[in-house]
Amino acid sequence: MDYIDTLVVGAGCIGLAIAARLSEKHEVLLVETEKQFAMHTSSRNSEVIHAGIYYPTDSLKATLCVLGKALLYEYCRRRKIPYAQLGKVLVAVNASETSSLNALVAQATLNGVEDLAFLSRQQLSHYAPDIKTHQGVLSPSTGIIDSHQFMLSLLAQLEQHQGSLVCQTQVTHIDVTNDGFIVTLNSQSETMQLRCRQLINAAGHGAQPLAHSIMGLNAATIPEQFFCRGVYFRYHGQHPFKHLIYPMPEAHGLGVHATLDLNGQLKFGPDTEFIDSLDYHLDETRQYAFVEAIRRYWPNLDASKLLPDYTGVRPKLSQSGFQDFVIQSRKDHAVPGLVNLYGIESPGLTASLAIAEYVERALED
Template sequence: MDTIDRLIIGAGALGLACAARLAKPNESTLIVEAEKLIGSHTSSRNSEVIHAGIYYAADSLKAELCIEGRDRLYAWCAEHQVPHQRISKLLVAVSDEQRSKLTAIAENAEACGVNDLQAISQQQLHTLEPAVQGIEALLSPSTGIIDSHAYLQSLLTQAERNGAQLVLDTRIERLEPTVNGWVVQGYSCGEAFSLKAQHVINAGGLFAQQLAHNTKGLNPDLIPALHLCQGRYFSYSGRSPFSRLIYPMPEANATGLGIHATLDMGGQLRFGPDSRYVERLDYSVESGLLEPFAQAIRRYFPKLDSSRLVPGYSGVRPKLSGPGEPAADFVIQTPADHGLEGLINLFGIESPGLTASLAIAERIARH
């Protein structure tokens, strides 16, 4: 049986960031990915936003790792020539009732350590973004956008430079602890295989819990329930009326941040995501969603031309909180948590997971 030093399961932003950070020329690091391309799920089906760290609970991993990850990500992009832009975003209140929400967001951001938000008056908002309707706003200069595919490739390049190897179309089915490491069983290109790894990182994203339930010796009570939450996007054809990201106030009892306006590195405007819990992976975007999207967008962009809305793409988040439940934090599960040496499980790494990926990898490197 082949023996390796480190196995990283999942070639999304999280797994590749871990590989880029942990791989060493004198050690064997193997990255396995069940799909035929890296980043096939959550890592490439999102808003491609570098988050500032505004919304999360002040004492949470999400807040801490988002802010640290944001700074690390900007530095990484500059060093590795990953296309990105510190484009900034506006959080817009459209009614008097929403002023208190804007204040609460500013106070929460300050508690998290985000101290660069700027209060924007209605007149200033009109000057900055004439197409946006609002009575007050907050400007977040630390928010940015990134080419997520180029970022993933840069992580892989760095990992391979340090000796890591990537194997696609390879699914891990079972993990079993031994005296000195882990016996790993799975299928690669349809062929069964087994190997031994001294250290295993389960960065399986949407599939992390499934593998955890097939990990011998892991207490099932330590495996949080998975809730799939779909978010869909519409593109807006033609020239964008905005030069920044535009975010409405988060809606009450909603699981996301509302249907906001984002730009990609090519200047393409898109709106989304909405959010709905689903029972299975579903990446469809029905044209029948156009009118509900249009209604939500017109609250802050009244001159929306709905004929320019085109169904785009969707993503699915691996949430740990179900409908109506408070937002759950990231779970970074180490041997100190489950008692199994050499194993780290990562659960619920949804937004702001892309922004936080380098900080999470750094945290794992300490174990």
Template sequence: MERVDCVVVGAGVVGLAVARALALSGREVVILESERAVGTGTSSRNSEVVHAGIYYRPGSEKARLCVEGKRLLYEYCALHGVEHRCSGKLIVAADSSQVAELEAIHQNATACGVDDLQWLDKSSVAQIEPALNAHAALLSPSTGIVDSHGLMLALQGDAEDAGAMIAFDARVVRGAVANDGLELEVMTDGQPMLLRAKTVVNSAGLFAADVAAGIEGLLPEHVPPRYFAKGSYFTCTSRVPFSHLVYPVPEPGGLGLHLTLDLAGQARFGPNVEWIEAIDYAVDPRGSEAFYSAVRRYWPGLPENALQPGYAGIRPKIVGRGEPAADFRIDGTSTHGVQGLVNLFGIESPGLTASLAIAARVVALV
């Protein structure tokens, strides 16, 4: 049996940030990634938005870690040459019936510590985005976009420079609580291997609940249910007349079909919300009809035949359809009683923005 100090399960953006932070603190770290590259799941299938922390419940982990994570992420990107842009975002009330909801969003953001939002009336919106249909809008100047792949490569490089090692095609199939840590059975290159680690951080994203459920000695009540909420994106083949990101008021399960621009200027719309039972990244072209209808509420000039299927991502939910949104769960020993184990559950948006802040929280726990 191989013995290591720390194991991080999962090499998405959060797992890499955690591994980097642990390695920089002087810990010996091994990262186990079931795929053959970093960030092939949720971390590379999202809007690549740096969120400000507007929508979350005040005092929640999502609110605190997003606000702090945004600051840390912008600093990190500037220092490490990770491409990003503080482009700003408009949250749009398309008509007067949505103004009260927009006001509630403003109040919620203020309670979360977001102090830079600006209220814009119809004429003010028209001055900065003439093509936008908006009765009113909130401007979030500190919302931005980031090259998520470049960020993950930078985090991986930092972690490895600090001594961390990463094993690809390494899938955790079971675990057990031991006297001096945890034992993990790992399948790598088709062969089983046993590892004993003092510290295990379960950052397996979509499969975090599966990894936790396979650990003998962790009580079942400390493993949440697992749900998948798929979000599809459509790209726009025509030039869009916008310089800001554009968001409608939120919808149940997500933030609505918003318009984001990547760092090359390509526009995309999404994601929608589709509850599914199994991993499926296919984008149904027939979904474009609903996209046209939703987008034209705030951009009436969207041309016909301008949308084409883009890509899809899946949110790792720990509550089901129709239930109130769940907070991040960062479960350490004080929660479940297992020494040396930290489980990260429900790390959906704003997980990318919050990744460095989550990593700092994990290091403090272990």
């Protein structure tokens, strides 16, 4: 039976970042069910480099987002990944939303994001032209990234260190042994087995099913999974924006916000809808709710220019309240050499390089 030191399951941005990092010291194989990397959440997001504003103090989301943001900007500069630190404007549209805005600024400060700035009327007309605001705050460290180029670079880094990515290969079963794992893989209807010492479960929506297939892992440690779909609509037309515009957050997401891609194209979303299983269907009738949500802060929206774009599905661990990333290692589940990552929703892309560092340390615990 073939042996590899470290097996990483799932080639989204999280698995790629972990595999690239671990390959500096270990022999690494990254396996992916789909035909190529990033066919799921990692190619169905907003591509925003988040500042780290929204999350409770000392949560993994807060600490790994703030650290990850710094690592990601540095990585983009060093490896020439296209990105733009555009900044975003947080908008309170009326007096009753100002307390939410003030609370966000206070939380950001607690998280170490100390550069938020209240904007004057004059500054607001510059940073958020045509936007209805009662009060606005600029987050200068928010940006956008070409996430595909970022992931290609992580793959190149993995391969430079003699690691490899194998696609069309699904991990179907894992036995825990005295000195590691025996992993059963299915590759284009062929079944094979592999031994490894360390195993990282970065399978995104597949993380819980994969964990349940690990014989020897206490099933009580595996959190329940939920799917929360978000739709995007693209704006096909001229617009006045050069910065991202975010209304006050809502229960399960950041509100229908306006983001730009690196070509300056404007899109809106994602909204939130809990669904029963992984399903990327785009319900075009959601456009009515989008128009209403956008007009709260951009009354001059030309609704005829808003066209359906794509959807993404958040890997949620709860249907209510804040839920942190869950990254479990030996101290949590008693299996040496195993790390399971659950609920890596936003800001997972921003945090990916910091998550990789965290996983490396967790393996040493």
